[in-house]
Amino acid sequence: MNIIIAKSAGFCWGVRRAVEKARKTANDSKCTIFTDGSLIHNAHMMKMLEEDGVRQSADPATLPPGSTLLIRAHGISPERLAMLQSLPINLVDATCPDVARIQQMALEHADKGETVLILGDPDHAEVIGLLGFAKDRGRVITSPHDVEALPAEISNVCLVSQSTQSMELFRQITQAVLKRFPEATILNTICNATRNRQGELEKLATLCDKFVVVGSSASANTQRLAQIAAGLLDTVVVDSAAELKESDFENVETVGITAGASTPDFIIEQVAERVKSF
Ligand code: SF4
Known part of the structure; x- marks a missing residue:
């Protein structure tokens, strides 16, 4: 089985920046830090971040005074920012530029x-x-x-x-x-990372028989990517390698693999290895 992994697959620069900021903040503060909601929509990555001392907060108002809270890459409204600023906590802004x-x-x-x-x-x-x-x-x-x-x-x-x-x-x-x-x-404000990811799918469709889109069902951009892929070629969407079924790849010669902006590289690599083994 031939595999082509899209160059744009996986973390965009905004998500990578937010993850690096979270890890650095946790490392510098030598204690657990919190994110305002889910930093990224990928359970595998959130689990890894927990091991690095980054945890999701469901309600920042309940955090102990002096805690550090990271504002997610998706950004928040001015009202929410004002509410968070009124709490006795430290804020770190990871809003994507x-x-x-x-x-x-x-x-x-x-x-x-x-x-x-x-x-x-x-x-x-x-x-x-x-x-x-x-x-x-x-x-x-x-x-x-x-x-x-x-x-x-x-x-x-x-x-x-x-x-x-x-x-x-x-x-x-x-x-x-x-x-x-x-x-x-x-004002077309679709970001360059998204444009590249969607544009690359069209090019890959001319080289492949089937697409695999990797990402969480909770990730809106993964689901959108999957819809676009399905409009071009037969497509399967998986959250991890364990969800792949060999029967889906009968008579397929070349598989194009892409992934949402919140899918970590190691999950994409595991999926590619498994598809290659079919
Ligand atoms: S705006 Fe684009 S680059 Fe920024 S986090 Fe969202 S998808 Fe990534």
């Missing part, structure tokens, strides 16, 4: 009086944070239909995207927004 840039765009356009349309998953931490920056002018949309269904009184519109959205969906939403609001400001 690409997310921070979108936050500032949302703030700037909301301050100009525009309605900020955010293409994104309504329950995702990044989108919840962006809504906070857009103040009461933010609206989350997930489809062209949502644009058509916006209230009639909306006129001054700006469109941004969650950093990990599908480029094709953003294109469709842009068309719908410009059809209804020809003067709208369109």
